[in-house]
Amino acid sequence: VQLVESGGGSVQAGGSLRLSCAASGYTYNSNCMGWFRQAPGKEREGVARIYTGAGSTYYADSVKGRFTISQDNAENTVYLQMNSLKPEDTAMYYCAARRSTLFWCNDAGHASKGYNYWGQGTQVTVS
Numbered sequence: 001v002q003l004v005e006s007g008g009g010s011v012q013a014g015g016s017l018r019l020s021c022a023a024s025g026y027t028y029n030s031n032c033m034g035w036f037r038q039a040p041g042k043e044r045e046g047v048a049r050i051y052t053g054a055g056s057t058y059y060a061d062s063v064k065g066r067f068t069i070s071q072d073n074a075e076n077t078v079y080l081q082m083n084s085l086k087p088e089d090t091a092m093y094y095c096a097a098r099r100s101t102l103f104w105c106n107d108a109g110h111a112s113k114g115y116n117y118w119g120q121g122t123q124v125t126v127s
Helices: 102-108
Strands: 002-006 009-011 017-026 031-038 045-051 056-059 067-071 078-082 089-099 122-126
Touching: 002 056, 002 089, 009 089, 017 031, 017 102, 017 122, 031 078, 045 078, 056 067, 056 102
Parallel strands: 009 122
Antiparallel strands: 002 017, 017 078, 031 045, 031 089, 045 056, 067 078, 089 122
């Protein structure tokens, strides 16, 4: 199982970035795919997640209205479109996956401890 993130970089406040997470080596459907971030000295926090079987999406309050998670089933890829970026969005962003039910993704998918697979991370810096 491999998750490969890309799309990070440095932008000014108010700018946009789109992160990608390409998944391979396992059955893509019926998975909870999450984006998490971790800033230096802080705990890893959930940003957004999507249940691949239904396309249901969930967001942290801090990013609602600014970030959008989406997927391309044909490419086994999940995206995180980040608009109106703020300096406090600066962090390493990680993609994570867990084969799950919709119920689990809704109820417990916000927590990083439940995920089996992780990407290597991509840095986002907002100044």
